[in-house]
Amino acid sequence: MALVCVGVSFLFLLFAGAKEADRARDRATGAWSRVVPLIREGPLPAVLEKGRVEAIQVLNAHGRPVAATRGLVGKPPMATFLPASSNVRAARVLCPPAGLKGCMTVVSYKVYQPDGIWPLYIAVPIVPWYGDVTALLLAVCVSVVVTTMMTAWVFRDLTKVVTPMNAIRTELAEITATRLDRRVPVPQYGRYSELKCLAETVNGTLDRLEGAYKQLRQFTSDASHDLRSPITAMRVQLDDALMYPRDTDWPKMTKEVLAGLDRLQAIVTDLLTLARLDAHAPLSREVTDLSELAGAEVKRRAYRVEIVKDLQPNVLIDCDRLRVTRVLVNLLDNAERHATSKVTVSVRAEGSAAILEVVDDGAGIALEHREMVFERFTRLDASRDRDSGGTGLGLAIAREIAEAHGGTLTIQDSERGARFVLRVPVHGAVSPA
Ligand SMILES: Nc1ncnc2c1ncn2[C@@H]1O[C@H](COP(=O)(O)OP(=O)(O)OP(=O)(O)O)[C@@H](O)[C@H]1O
Ligand SMILES: [Mg+2]
Incomplete structure (x- = not known):
C-alpha cells in the first residue's frame, strides 16, 4: 500500500x-x-x-x-x-x-x-x-496521511482477526483428554467467515474426538468388566475348593474352571482380533467361492435347528478365508441361538456384489437396536436371559471384517426373525476407494 x-x-x-x-x-x-x-x-x-x-x-x-x-x-x-x-x-x-x-x-x-x-x-x-x-510538500503530506490511515485500517482489521484467533488458541491449549467437553468460541460477527468456519470445524473435530474417547472409555470399562467376572467366579470356586478340599468334587470344579478359562480366552482372542482390525492389519486374501465356504461351515457341526441352504455356485470373492469364516460362524451361532426352528443361509451374486444372508425365524431385532448390536459388548436383554455365554463382540468384529473387505454387514427387514446381510465385492470388481 x-x-x-x-x-x-x-x-x-x-x-x-x-x-x-x-x-x-x-x-x-x-x-x-x-x-x-x-x-x-x-x-x-x-x-x-x-x-x-x-x-x-x-x-x-x-x-x-x-x-x-x-x-x-x-x-x-x-x-x-x-x-x-x-x-x-x-x-x-x-x-x-x-x-x-x-x-x-x-x-x-x-x-x-x-x-x-x-x-x-x-x-x-x-x-x-x-x-x-508546494507540490512536494502536498505529495509528502498526502502520502503520510494516506499511509497512516491505511496502516491504522489494516491494524484494526488485523486486531479483529487476531483477537478471536487468540481466543480459539487459548481454549484449544486448555483442552485435554479429561476436558474434551470444552469447545472453542465461534465468532458470531465480523467480516471473516473463514474464522467462523475454522472454529466450527475445530468444534466438529472435538465432537468426534469426544465421541471416540467416550467409546474408548466405555470399551475399556466393558472389557475390564467382562474379564473380571469369570476371574472372580473362578477365584471363588478355587478358594472354596481349597477351604473344603474333602467336600469338593474336583473333576467337576476343574471342568467349571476350564470353562471359565475358555470364556476368558475367547474374550481375549476377540479383543486381539478387534485390535488387529482397528490397526488395519493386512488381510491374507485369496480367491474364494463364498457358497463353498458357507456350505462347509454349515456342514462342520450339528445344529439345534433346521438349516436351509440356498447357495448359488461360483460366487467368487477376494477374501481372507479365516476372517470371513469368523463372520459366518458368528452369524450362524447367533441365528441358531435365536431361531425357533429354522435358519436359512443363502449366497448369491448381485451385479458387482456377493451377498450372503443368514435369516432365522426367531423374535428378530427391533428397528431401534439394529445399529446398536454392532457396537462392542452390546447384548440385548433377551440374549442375556437366553444365554450368558456371549461377550457381545461377535457382530462388532463381523462388521469390521466386512468393512476391511470393502463391504458392509447390515440387518434388513424380514417377514420373521432377524435377517443379516453381508455384502462384499465379487472377485475382480473395483472396490470403492
Ligand atoms: N439372530 C439374532 N436374533 C436376535 N438377536 C440377535 C441375533 N443376533 C444377534 N443378536 C443380538 O445382538 C447381540 C450382539 O450379538 P453378538 O454376536 O455381537 O454378541 P453375542 O452373540 O452376544 O456374543 P459373541 O461375542 O459370543 O458373539 C446379541 O447379544 C443379541 O442380543
Ligand atoms: Mg454372537
Whole structure:
C-alpha cells in the first residue's frame, strides 16, 4: 500500500514538474513577446521591466548589451550561446549566468534586425523535476496521511482477526483428554467467515474426538468388566475348593474352571482380533467361492435347528478365508441361538456384489437396536436371559471384517426373525476407494 502511495506521489510530482516547466516556458515566451516589439519598433529603454522572469538582457548585432533588467544594467552578457542556425530559440542551464546568482535556465532568442541578429537572453528559475516545493510538500503530506490511515485500517482489521484467533488458541491449549467437553468460541460477527468456519470445524473435530474417547472409555470399562467376572467366579470356586478340599468334587470344579478359562480366552482372542482390525492389519486374501465356504461351515457341526441352504455356485470373492469364516460362524451361532426352528443361509451374486444372508425365524431385532448390536459388548436383554455365554463382540468384529473387505454387514427387514446381510465385492470388481 505504501509502495502504491509512493508511486502515485511520484507520478503526481512528475506531472507537477511538467506543468511548472510549461509555466516557466510561458513566462519566457511572455517576456520575449513584450521585448521583441520594443527592439523592432523602439523605443528600447536601457532598463527593462522584469515582469515574471528573473532577468532579461538584449545585445545588439555586435554582441554588446543595450538593454537589461535592473540588476544587469552595465554588466557583460549573461550568456554567449545562440540558437542553432535553423532555430530561433535555445535554452541552457547556467550556473550561474554572468552577473546573476545561482543556477538558472537561460533562454536565448534570435531577433532579426536590419544590422544583423540581436541576441535576447531571458533567465527563468530552474524548474526541479517535482515542480515546486508546494507540490512536494502536498505529495509528502498526502502520502503520510494516506499511509497512516491505511496502516491504522489494516491494524484494526488485523486486531479483529487476531483477537478471536487468540481466543480459539487459548481454549484449544486448555483442552485435554479429561476436558474434551470444552469447545472453542465461534465468532458470531465480523467480516471473516473463514474464522467462523475454522472454529466450527475445530468444534466438529472435538465432537468426534469426544465421541471416540467416550467409546474408548466405555470399551475399556466393558472389557475390564467382562474379564473380571469369570476371574472372580473362578477365584471363588478355587478358594472354596481349597477351604473344603474333602467336600469338593474336583473333576467337576476343574471342568467349571476350564470353562471359565475358555470364556476368558475367547474374550481375549476377540479383543486381539478387534485390535488387529482397528490397526488395519493386512488381510491374507485369496480367491474364494463364498457358497463353498458357507456350505462347509454349515456342514462342520450339528445344529439345534433346521438349516436351509440356498447357495448359488461360483460366487467368487477376494477374501481372507479365516476372517470371513469368523463372520459366518458368528452369524450362524447367533441365528441358531435365536431361531425357533429354522435358519436359512443363502449366497448369491448381485451385479458387482456377493451377498450372503443368514435369516432365522426367531423374535428378530427391533428397528431401534439394529445399529446398536454392532457396537462392542452390546447384548440385548433377551440374549442375556437366553444365554450368558456371549461377550457381545461377535457382530462388532463381523462388521469390521466386512468393512476391511470393502463391504458392509447390515440387518434388513424380514417377514420373521432377524435377517443379516453381508455384502462384499465379487472377485475382480473395483472396490470403492
Ligand atoms: N439372530 C439374532 N436374533 C436376535 N438377536 C440377535 C441375533 N443376533 C444377534 N443378536 C443380538 O445382538 C447381540 C450382539 O450379538 P453378538 O454376536 O455381537 O454378541 P453375542 O452373540 O452376544 O456374543 P459373541 O461375542 O459370543 O458373539 C446379541 O447379544 C443379541 O442380543
Ligand atoms: Mg454372537
